[in-house]
Amino acid sequence: MSDTINRFIFDNTDVRGEHVRLEKSYRDILSIHHYPPGVANLLGEFLAAASLLSATIKFEGSLILQVRGNGEVPLIMAEANSERELRAIARDANEAMSLDFKTLIGNGQLAMTIHPKNGKPYQGIVSLNGASLAACLEAYFEQSEQLSTRIWLCADANSAAGLMLQELPSKAPDKDRWQHVTAIADTIQNDELLALDADVLLYRLYHQDAVRLFDAKPLIARCQCSRERVEKALVSIGQTELNDIIEEQGKVETNCEFCNRLYQFTPSDIAAMFNQNTTITRH
Missing domain, CATH: 3.90.1280.10 (HSP33 redox switch-like)
Structure with missing residues (x-):
């Protein structure tokens, strides 16, 4: 199933995960603005990441991932809300020719902002020291949340996908178990992440582990303008x-x-x- 997000957990551990695949919603967003290939792929990664992160928060409102930098793309952002509606944009990016993350973004900051429906916004900021969006987000969690988090993101002209593993707070964290599940996830190839449904992907990765997969939830491209x-x-x-x-x-x-x-x-x-x-x- 495309345009869905799935939560999963490893039984008898404090590790949870999220898997997302975007096809129609991603293409609908790209159809509004004709971005160069590198920008389109990066926007897909932002959409997948925003979907993954918003799914880990119990709230009514929206989560925004935004980068301002001095690279070929001055600003890029994606938003996912609690209704699982997505939107994204890259500004002044039509001349961007690179496929490299650092060249596209340059030096700057990654901001994650949570806008609750009722309440004050919360924003966390981290420098763009990583070689990819996933690496920058992992650094954000290490710095701001102090939760062990690993993220895998990819996109092509037709789809975007992501996988996230997160170690939940525990009085006695099982570091060996955490290293086991992340080491296996590191073997995933981009074409697998883009093409496989959550159940197939997780079975391929963790068929020797006890993984519980929850029902898929739909995602849709829908602007919140009014x-x-x-x-x-x-x-x-x-x-x-x-x-x-x-x-x-x-x-x-x-x-x-x-x-x-x-x-x-x-x-x-x-x-x-x-x-x-x-x-x-x-x-």
Whole structure:
């Protein structure tokens, strides 16, 4: 099954895992923006990673992975929410030609931000010292969560996938068991991760271990933009600047950078945003 995430655990241990495969949702996101191959693949890894990480948190809201760097891609981000809806974007990346992570990202920071539906956002930041997104995320957990975590990510033109293993807090952690399951996972090939369903992949890796696989949960590409959110963004610009746009163009138009949906606002719409009943005089 594509576009699903599966949780699994190793019986009688404190190790859990998540497996994700994205096909249609990944291609739907890529169809909105025509990225170079290296950027598209990296965006797929971000989508897989955001899906894996959001599945480990019991909350209502969204999780955002974002990197700002000085490489060929100034900004790249992916978002997954508690409804298992995904979106992602890379800005100013159309000229990026590299397939190398460090060349694409350069020096900068990786931020993971959790936006609860009710409550204050939480953000953790780690430097981009790793040679891959997976390595940077593992460093984040080592630094911020102090949980042993291993992540495998890959993507091609048609699909993206990821696998995560995490050692849960325990008074007596079994380090030999942890080394065993991670060493086996290190043998996985990208084509296996991209092509195999969770049950097949886990059997191939751990047929001699007691692994319990939970039901798959669907993932979908769906933007969380709304007219209300766009209105809040426009208010932050200021009424004077918006009125100047209306005088010049007769209305305010803006597209969602994620899904490219067009939002239009009339002079009366703009006035209502600022609780005024004034009219705009066009010259």
